[in-house]
Amino acid sequence: MNHSLQPLAMKRVLLLASTTGYQTHAFGDAAARLGVELVFATDRCHLLDDPWQDQAIPIRFYDEDASVAAILESAASRPIDGLLVVGDRPTVIAARVAERLGLPWHPPGAADAARHKQRTRECLRAAGLAVPWFVPVSIDLEPSALSHQPLTFPCVLKPVALSGSRGVMRADNGDELTKAWQRLQALMRQPEVRAERNDAHAMALIEGFIPGREYALEGLMQHGALDVLAIFDKPDPLDGPFFEETIYVTPSSESDETQRAIVDAVTQAAQALRLHHGPIHAECRVNPPTGSGQAADVFVLEVAARPIGGLCARALRFVVGSRLSRSDADEREHRDLTPLEELLLRHAIGEDPAPFVREASASGVMMIPIPRSGMLRGVDGIEEARRVDGVDEVHITAKPDQLLVALPEGASYLGFIFARAATPAAVGQALRAAHACLAFKIHYNLLHG
């Protein structure tokens, strides 16, 4: 049976997103192929009358009550059969809407805990899962008062409700802690962060630094059970002082044992958070086993109640077939490839994701980090990068004359490189080789030296 040929009655899916960006377009394409109608709810000023001409339901992420009400009102005349979320901020609105409409989804409390780093830690600790020590601290705390906190080095400071490693810093001693704390305070006082009007931004977390390698797990919760779509290795060490995401490669090159430990830990963490139905994106750090026969220690950093962000979804494509053998999969590889967005839409309207398995080739993405802050004047070597063996796509998302802000304050990437190859190692090599071709002309900027 071929799922992609299965006829679907005209269904309607609500997509909550901050704006209509890359990922929403990919969902739009997938919806058109499936014959599913997409209804957008996007974050914008409701005083403007459909400024994007996309008939989206205008909502304000910070006003969850009003957003839920606006969506329910729209759903009364245009009923929805399922929903999807892009980004962390609208996950609770989505969960509240689903609850009111009786659609299977993550409960609001789970979505709320999942996007709040302190509540996530508390939930996982209460469930007996591995968590670092952590201390919640008011963002207004005087740096001098930090010395009274019960903490040890190395530690990590972070906002409880930002994403993309924004504001996340490592400190190895008191001096670094003071500097990092002041930097975090300045970030949290920026107008752009205040504009989110998120009460959670009043707090920060200081926690123990977890050594080891890092992994991401993309999954779908199916009525309480976890269906693993992919485990990504993050082959570049993430040891600080800042933690920019770079390369994600799947399948994982780890031992079956370690991969099982990752899946087990994420399953338990998702259960502890009470995530129930819908996409999840988890991140974890794994301490290597200390001796033979010893299991790896998996620390789940977070389980977000949403799929992998932005363009990265393009690294995941699926084929249909009940756990195809590799050769079958190879044969089908070039036909019937289902992008992640299509799989998520199918899930949103009630299909079982189990028949879908990731394509046979190894795949990866590099989120191109901003090397330093300044004005982007141009990018050389894009064509060369595209010609690197295994590279599928080089997509520069930063615009000429855009003011780039590097981590820990920054909230964006320069762009994305995608690669596919026979092995994960070859994917990693292709991504690095392509990145090496790129030369970013960034002019020094007085404001953001």
Ligand code: ADP
């Ligand atoms: P965000 O939601 O912004 O991604 P995270 O809490 O996931 O914030 O942290 C971002 C990155 O910082 C992680 O992917 C990891 O590399 C690093 N990191 C965060 N907390 C720790 C920790 N306690 N120990 C080691 N590394 C950490």
Ligand code: CA
């Ligand atoms: Ca993260």
